[in-house]
Amino acid sequence: MAVLEWIRFLVGAVLMLCGLGIFVVEMIGVFRFKYVLNRMHAAAMGDTLGIGFSLLGLIIMSGLNFTSLKLLFVIIFLWFSSPVSSHLIARLEVTTGGEGEKHYREAELSELEEERKEEV
Numbered sequence: 001m002a003v004l005e006w007i008r009f010l011v012g013a014v015l016m017l018c019g020l021g022i023f024v025v026e027m028i029g030v031f032r033f034k035y036v037l038n039r040m041h042a043a044a045m046g047d048t049l050g051i052g053f054s055l056l057g058l059i060i061m062s063g064l065n066f067t068s069l070k071l072l073f074v075i076i077f078l079w080f081s082s083p084v085s086s087h088l089i090a091r092l093e094v095t096t097g098g099e100g101e102k103h104y105r106e107a108e109l110s111e112l113e114e115e116r117k118e119e120v
Helices: 002-032 036-062 066-096 109-119
Strands: none
Touching: 002 036, 036 066
């Protein structure tokens, strides 16, 4: 029985370390990117994946009990709410921000095909 406990502990610890690694990458992305939408993408992906891995590790460490069920509900809630809220904030930035031309440009497909032919 002790071997199964150690395996469960190690799997949970690996998942929690993966979540921690994703949080570190998220923080680096938030501080390194200059454009607000790039920062928001890094933050949203980090929140969704990092929290998911961390809480999944806690569920495995905790075993099958009521606490695990509550943690599973937290994961489900965050997986639904975080992308939706990030999308709405990004949409607000795109509609109200006037400096988008510095970071991206709108192009038709024909323009991109012509640019590619000129490069080749």
